[in-house]
Amino acid sequence: MRLFTFLFLLLSISTFAQKTNKYDTFFEKGNGNQSASYPETIAYYKLLADDFPTIEMQKMGLTDSGEPLHMVIFNPEKQFDFGNIQKNKAVILLNNAIHAGEPDGIDASMQLFRDLALGKIKAPKNTVIVCIPVYNIGGALNRNSTSRANQDGPEIYGFRGNARNYDLNRDFIKSDTRNTKSFVEIFHKINADVFIDNHVSNGSDYQYKLTYIMTQHNKLGTVLGDFLNTEMMPALIQDLQKKNIENTPYVNAFQDTPDKGFGQFFESPRFATGYTSLFNTIGFVVETHMLKKYADRVKVTYEYMRSAIDFTDTNYKKIKQLRLKNEEQYQPKKSYTIKWEIDSTKTVPFSFLGYEASYKKSDVTSGNRLFYDRTKPFKKDIPYSKEFKSTKEIIIPKAYIIPKGFWPVIELLKSNTITYSQLKNDTIIEVESYRIADFKTTNSAYEGHYLHRNTSVTSKMEKVAFAKGDYIIPTQQKGIKYLLETLEPEAIDSFFNWNFFDTMLQQKEGYSDYVFEDSATHILKENPKLKAEFDLKKQSDVNFINNPEAQLDWIYKQSVYYEKAHLQYPVYRILK
Ligand SMILES: [Zn+2]
Known part of the structure; x- marks a missing residue:
């Protein structure tokens, strides 16, 4: 009898051991400084999707690497149709390795989905979680140990550029890559309420493992921006502090040391959260600190995602309502800001955990070098600016008209779920028309373009002949901010600035x-x-x-x- 009990015990222990081992991630099985490769990541999610009915993995559009994007969905109600899900649940989208040299989110998300499926952490009741396991697949397949020169681990990681060497985190408007086209499809299919993009920071040294960017709240819009700035962000900060994770806004101090203060990072629409904010989605960028141990960085990335999920789950109704209300504030004849700058009159003190910094003679160059003294940590109030003010506004038109010949622009509008009608006959319409008055252009190649900036236009009312089939695009629709940011040539990431209309800059005929x-x-x-x-x-x-x-x-x-x-x-x- 005793022997039987012993054998039974032994058997249950080993079964238990097998069970826990089966779902250990590559990162957990290693030495804490190792990150899963792309094939290992996809194989792991396949295992979860096969074993747990609460998880599904869907193959989506292609990336430049030739491999398709995947999206992994966790829904405790085992329902994966987003038409239904959006009716009564919030959706959070997690994006990993847009910069494949910054893989913290890859390993943290695998743990998160596993813990949700196993019930190790409480599953949200009102929120469905969607994850892009690896976004920059081409970069992730290009593994190395050196391209993140300053980063402390993991041992091997991917490269920042994608399969065609694009920085995907500048591509959301110009959409040169298949990665972006496939992301856009996922984003609109699931209509994400909250979006988190996981990164690792560069820049100065300080005590924090975790830094974050919340999408700039003035730019997000008064209704949703106020909620983010005064309710959601403070609640996330507090929740992380309860978990003993000190955190700071992204330390946007690249010219000087952070003790002089810094301003919020402004993510224009070319960036992931700048793009998602155009559709009234609350966006965050997690930026763990490059000089902290990999295991610690994975842990704080995991906890940030959990805190955001918990808050969203409690406040899902409010978030969904405010997203709709936010959209309503943009209407024809009202003004819309296309240029922002920091409002330095609204700087506030922020209690910052830094290291004393000073300069000493360089051993290598003829100059002085900056160094941070980790034996001298400090906590002191520094000036922090997160309020932005409008410096240029336009009046929102009732509609835009685009001649059908400009199909690359039309295609992008369509993929961003913009609705339109087409002229049934050739028609003369009274419109406001712009002439390009001035602009500057970058001297060197930037993300496959020679980007324009400081664009200015003159405008006049005139009657213009349009052809049958030309596109009329009303602004009263969900994508209104996307339309304004791309079609107003003076806006920073307009299609004009991204070279979509460069043919209009060249004279085709002349004279002797x-x-x-x-x-x-x-x-x-x-x-x-x-x-x-x-x-x-x-x-x-x-x-x-x-x-x-x-x-x-x-x-x-x-x-x-x-x-x-x-x-x-x-x-x-x-x-x-
Ligand atoms: Zn990054």
Whole structure:
């Protein structure tokens, strides 16, 4: 009898051991400084999806690597149809390894899904959790141990650039990569209420393992932004502190040491959370500190996701209501901010846990070097700025019109679930039209582009002939902020700035001076008012007087021969 009991005990212990071992992650089985590869990650989620009816893994669109994105879903009610889920539950989307050299989220998310499935942590009642296990698959397959020169672990990790060397965290508007196109499909399919993008920080040294970016709240919109800034973020901070995890806003101090203070990171729409905020989704970036041990970083990433899930689950109704209310504040004839800057009058003290920093002579270069003294930790109030003010606004039109020929833009609008109608006949419509007045362009390649900035336009009302099939895009729709940020050329991440309309910047026709000389004489003779303007310019502009080519070109540009398309922005605004 005793022997039987002993054998039974032995058997149950070994069964238990097998059971726990079966679901240990690659990270847990290793030395704490090892991260799962892409195939190991997908194999692990397949195991979970096979064994637990609460987890499903779906194969989604392709990435540049040739491998498809996956999304893994946890729903304790074992239901995976998002049409139904969105009716009465919140959805959180977790994104990992957009920078594949920063893999903390990969390992933390595997643990999170396992713990939810096994009941090791309480499953949310009102929230469905969706995870992209590895977003930058091409980068994750390009494993190495050196490209994160300053980072303390893991031993092997992926590379920042994707299969075509794009930084995916700049691609959300221009959408050059298949990764982005597939992300956009997932994002709209699940209509995420809350989004978390997991990273590892660069930059200065301080005591924190965990730093975070909340999507800039003024830019997110008054309704949802106030809720994020005054309720959700403080609750997350408090919950993390209860778990003994000190945390700070992303230490956005790259020119100087953080003890002088810093401002909130501003994520324009090219960034993941900048993009998701255009659809009234509350976004966070987790940025663990590169100089902390990998195991500690995975742990705080895990806990941040848990705190966000817990808060969302308790407040799911409110979040869903506020998202709708936030959308309602953007309406035709109201103004919309397309440029922001830090409001330095609203700087507040923030109690910061840093290290004393000083400069000493470099052993390598002829200069001085910065160094942080870890034997001298401090806690002191530093100035922190998180309020932004509007510096440029536009009036929201009732609709935009885009000629059907600009299909790359139309395709992007469609993939972002923008609704539209098409003209049934050729039609003349009174519109506000923009001409490009000025812009600057980067001198070196940036993310596959020569990006424009400081764009300015002049505008006028005119009657324009549109063709059957041209697109009318009303602004009164869920994607209104996406429309305004992409179609207003002066907005920082507009399609114009990302080179979608560069063909309008080049003159296609011209003239030979010796032929146009005679035409110019005729034009001035026929048009005394123009001649008076020409004479005035010759008197008042020194450069003009000494430049016969510029004089002839000036007359050409005032004449009917000059093409209308040059510098004409081809997206038009219907105001009423
Ligand atoms: Zn990153």
